[in-house]
Amino acid sequence: MNLPIYEFLSAPIQLVTVLHLLTLSLHFLAMNLLLGGVIIVLTAGLRKRWDDPTLVKFTRVFPVAMAATVTLGVAPLLFLQLVYHRQVYAAAIVSGWFWLLVPAAAMVAYYAIYRASGRGEKTGKLSVPSLLVALAGLLYISLVYSSVFTMAERPKLIHDLYANDQSGWVWNPATGDYLLRWLHMIIGAITVGGYWIGALGKDSPAAYQTGKRFFVTGFALAAITGGAYLMTVPALLHTRAIWVLSAGVLLTLGALHLFFKKSFCAAGVLLLGSMLAMVYARHMVRLLRLADTYRPDSMRFAPQWGPFLMFLICFVVVLAVVAYMVRLLTAKRA
Amino acid sequence: MIYPFWDAPTGYGVLMALIAVVHVFISHFAIGGGLYLVVTEHVARRHNDAPMLVFLQKLAKFFVLATLVAGVLTGVGIWFIIGLLNPLATEVLIHNYVWGWATEWTFFVGEIAAALIYYYGWNKMSAKAHLTVGWIYFILAWLSLVVINGILTFMLTPGKWLATGNFWDGFFNPTYWPSLVMRTGVCVMLAGLYALVVAARQPAGDFKARIVRYSATWGLFGMMVTTLAQGWYLRAILAALTTKILPGPVLALRSAAWLAIVIGGLLLLAWLLARRLPVAVAVLLMAVGLTWFGAFESFRESVRKPYVITGYLYGNGVEVAKTDQSKKDGYLAQITYRTGDDGADLFRHACRSCHTIDGYRPLKPAFDGTDQKFIAGIVRGTQLLNANMPPFLGTPAEADKVAAYIYKRIDQRPLDQIYPAADLGRHAYATRCGKCHVLGMPSDKSKSFAGQSADDLNTMLDNLPELAEGMPAYTGNATERAALVAYLQSLGKAVKK
Numbered sequence: 001m002n003l004p005i006y007e008f009l010s011a012p013i014q015l016v017t018v019l020h021l022l023t024l025s026l027h028f029l030a031m032n033l034l035l036g037g038v039i040i041v042l043t044a045g046l047r048k049r050w051d052d053p054t055l056v057k058f059t060r061v062f063p064v065a066m067a068a069t070v071t072l073g074v075a076p077l078l079f080l081q082l083v084y085h086r087q088v089y090a091a092a093i094v095s096g097w098f099w100l101l102v103p104a105a106a107m108v109a110y111y112a113i114y115r116a117s118g119r120g121e122k123t124g125k126l127s128v129p130s131l132l133v134a135l136a137g138l139l140y141i142s143l144v145y146s147s148v149f150t151m152a153e154r155p156k157l158i159h160d161l162y163a164n165d166q167s168g169w170v171w172n173p174a175t176g177d178y179l180l181r182w183l184h185m186i187i188g189a190i191t192v193g194g195y196w197i198g199a200l201g202k203d204s205p206a207a208y209q210t211g212k213r214f215f216v217t218g219f220a221l222a223a224i225t226g227g228a229y230l231m232t233v234p235a236l237l238h239t240r241a242i243w244v245l246s247a248g249v250l251l252t253l254g255a256l257h258l259f260f261k262k263s264f265c266a267a268g269v270l271l272l273g274s275m276l277a278m279v280y281a282r283h284m285v286r287l288l289r290l291a292d293t294y295r296p297d298s299m300r301f302a303p304q305w306g307p308f309l310m311f312l313i314c315f316v317v318v319l320a321v322v323a324y325m326v327r328l329l330t331a332k333r334a
Numbered sequence: 335m336i337y338p339f340w341d342a343p344t345g346y347g348v349l350m351a352l353i354a355v356v357h358v359f360i361s362h363f364a365i366g367g368g369l370y371l372v373v374t375e376h377v378a379r380r381h382n383d384a385p386m387l388v389f390l391q392k393l394a395k396f397f398v399l400a401t402l403v404a405g406v407l408t409g410v411g412i413w414f415i416i417g418l419l420n421p422l423a424t425e426v427l428i429h430n431y432v433w434g435w436a437t438e439w440t441f442f443v444g445e446i447a448a449a450l451i452y453y454y455g456w457n458k459m460s461a462k463a464h465l466t467v468g469w470i471y472f473i474l475a476w477l478s479l480v481v482i483n484g485i486l487t488f489m490l491t492p493g494k495w496l497a498t499g500n501f502w503d504g505f506f507n508p509t510y511w512p513s514l515v516m517r518t519g520v521c522v523m524l525a526g527l528y529a530l531v532v533a534a535r536q537p538a539g540d541f542k543a544r545i546v547r548y549s550a551t552w553g554l555f556g557m558m559v560t561t562l563a564q565g566w567y568l569r570a571i572l573a574a575l576t577t578k579i580l581p582g583p584v585l586a587l588r589s590a591a592w593l594a595i596v597i598g599g600l601l602l603l604a605w606l607l608a609r610r611l612p613v614a615v616a617v618l619l620m621a622v623g624l625t626w627f628g629a630f631e632s633f634r635e636s637v638r639k640p641y642v643i644t645g646y647l648y649g650n651g652v653e654v655a656k657t658d659q660s661k662k663d664g665y666l667a668q669i670t671y672r673t674g675d676d677g678a679d680l681f682r683h684a685c686r687s688c689h690t691i692d693g694y695r696p697l698k699p700a701f702d703g704t705d706q707k708f709i710a711g712i713v714r715g716t717q718l719l720n721a722n723m724p725p726f727l728g729t730p731a732e733a734d735k736v737a738a739y740i741y742k743r744i745d746q747r748p749l750d751q752i753y754p755a756a757d758l759g760r761h762a763y764a765t766r767c768g769k770c771h772v773l774g775m776p777s778d779k780s781k782s783f784a785g786q787s788a789d790d791l792n793t794m795l796d797n798l799p800e801l802a803e804g805m806p807a808y809t810g811n812a813t814e815r816a817a818l819v820a821y822l823q824s825l826g827k828a829v830k831k
Contacts, residue, residue, distance in 0.1 A: 166341035
């Protein structure tokens with residue numbers, strides 16, 4: 001039967017990889033504002049600064065950050081599934097229930113964030129219980145993602161785990177693969193969250209100082225956990241990823257320097273560059289671990305340039321439209 | 335079969351329907367509601383209608399909370415669940431339509447940004463700028479539908495794509511346009527339904543009467559467009575369908591039609607009770623609307639059986655293109671993730687997508703009192719059953735393994751020990767014959783039993799495999815056989831009368 005073949009790439013693998021890395025970096029940037037921001041605001045709140053209006057102001061940013069996190073998370077997942085479908089679906093199925101609870105946890109976190117934001121607006125006080133619920137949801141999602149996506153890099157492990165249990169209640173037992181990585185990401189989120197808090201609260205000395213403290217401390221701790229994680233993937237030291245990672249560290253240092261000088265936009269650009277470097281290193285870890293069983297460039301290439309062009313045009317137009325709407329929002333009322 | 339199988343103790347159809355129906359119910363409102371908001375705001379601003387603007391701001395809050403949180407995340411939930419339930423179908427959709435999905439994502443990004451700016455900018459922006467954002471929101475939201483509709487309808491009627499594999503052939507398939515018009519009508523209808531919930535909470539009076547009637551008009555207009563387009567859509571489906579229509583989809587469609595009438599009636603009631611419309615009626619309308627959507631989606635899902643992508647991929651993830659390979663090498667050779675229990679692996683990949691042993695669409699009651707040989711006979715001829723099931727393309731030995739797996743989990747006592755003698759014949763018929771020969775349906779053979787003696791019928795039972803391809807041999811004991819023969823005779827007599 002001559003039916004169309006489904007396993008093919010409709011754009012060159014390099015293009016898909018670039019799109020994946022770029023959109024994932026943007027997703028991380030939004031997610032770090034949200035997760036890091038919630039942690040920092042809660043920490044400040046728990047230090048008896050419940051009524052600080054600057055803290056309440058941040059909670060009003062969180063719904064937008066959550067919307068951006070979810071929206072920007074769709075594209076990288078799509079591109080990931082396009083190339084690593086076999087690995088990602090298999091790992092997700094083995095942990096099926098945990099995986100399926102991700103959207104539910106996101107929904108709970110989302111509503112909690114809206115509640116915190118709404119209460120902050122009404123009462124001027126920080127809604128700690130709502131933020132704690134949101135934090136629990138976000139941490140759950142991050143942990144499931146770390147567990148599933150690292151399991152997807154271990155095809156043999158998936159086979160073994162599935163052979164023993166098909167219920168979907170299997171948690172990735174190879175904690176050495178991902179606990180440090182997860183911790184590094186959480187601390188990284190706090191680091192970037194520190195940047196956001198400082199940048200968005202630039203008019204409040206207390207907020208700027210809080211942001212700065214978290215940015216600096218987070219960077220130091222992220223460097224330690226990142227270095228420790230690197231030791232678990234020694235092969236990475238022999239690839240160009242190590243140079244990219246080094247450049248990423250330098251970019252973060254540059255971002256810190258600019259943050260001290262209160263050049264927040266330039267610092268943000270360097271942070272995005274640093275994020276791209278981290279995401280690239282993450283991508284290299286996946287390639288290294290899968291090297292014996294799967295090469296993404298081995299997939300058949302059957303271009304769909306017409307539909308790709310449609311995507312590209314729409315992407316550019318929508319970006320322009322979003323910029324236009326933001327301009328409308330920020331323009332002074334006539 | 336290249337993926338592991340998520341063997342959860344639940345009916346996958348129910349799980350999928352729960353997430354999907356809630357999502358489509360909200361996501362269609364996300365489009366229609368956007369149109370309702372911006373059109374109504376236009377009119378309100380032109381007439382300096384302050385109470386209406388206050389109402390719209392309330393509705394916008396409800397709209398943002400419902401669509402951005404529940405709508406978006408149930409949409410993500412669909413991605414998660416389809417990847418678990420039918421990873422291969424998801425893979426096919428992603429590989430063929432990645433740029434369709436990516437394009438839809440760009441609209442989605444713009445739509446979310448527009449919704450947030452529209453909501454947060456209510457008191458901050460100029461009227462003109464606010465309306466512009468409202469229109470941008472609606473256009474982007476509707477464009478999302480334009481893209482998603484192509485991929486959804488592709489699954490039901492892939493059209494020329496099956497021969498060409500071309501993106502656009504699958505996208506602009508035979509049901510694309512009617513489905514787009516119909517779904518646009520649904521969006522408008524739901525905008526009215528959702529708005530009524532917010533309107534019903536207003537204090538009784540003239541203003542309430544005005545917005546209730548206005549919203550009910552949206553609902554009725556949307557319902558009218560939906561109903562007209564549905565006829566076009568159904569004709570397009572029937573023209574493209576290659577499988578027979580079963581009672582299930584017909585029932586779903588009939589239910590949807592009745593529910594549409596109920597919605598129309600409730601909307602008229604809302605119109606009449608406009609000044610003091612109780613919240614309960616508005617909520618009831620929403621509930622009926624959700625049920626209507628459930629019935630319609632159930633029709634759409636069930637009418638494409640046995641496929642998940644018509645003509646390309648069966649519902650259980652077996653590829654049509656691998657028919658010959660499966661017949662030659664069997665399923666086990668294609669199952670990548672094995673557990674060491676061949677029967678269980680085969681059962682999961684061949685049957686478990688739709689059936690459980692004793693839960694959702696259970697096999698236990700269907701096979702209680704039978705034996706391994708009979709079950710294997712049924713497994714080998716699944717495509718002949720009156721259910722539009724995918725064929726079992728594995729080897730005969732694999733069918734035996736599936737049968738052994740099922741047999742171990744059923745009531746192994748003979749039928750005459752399970753059911754009382756008075757009812758044995760009817761149960762024997764239901765178990766042995768009724769899976770194909772449903773009484774009252776075209777496959778009903780009652781007429782042929784008229785005037786047959788017990789000996790004739792016994793001879794027939796002895797030679798079932800010769801009567802028709804795929805008919806399993808009769809394997810019941812003497813007591814069951816006698817009861818069955820008597821029942822067949824009674825069926826023949828009933829036809830004679």
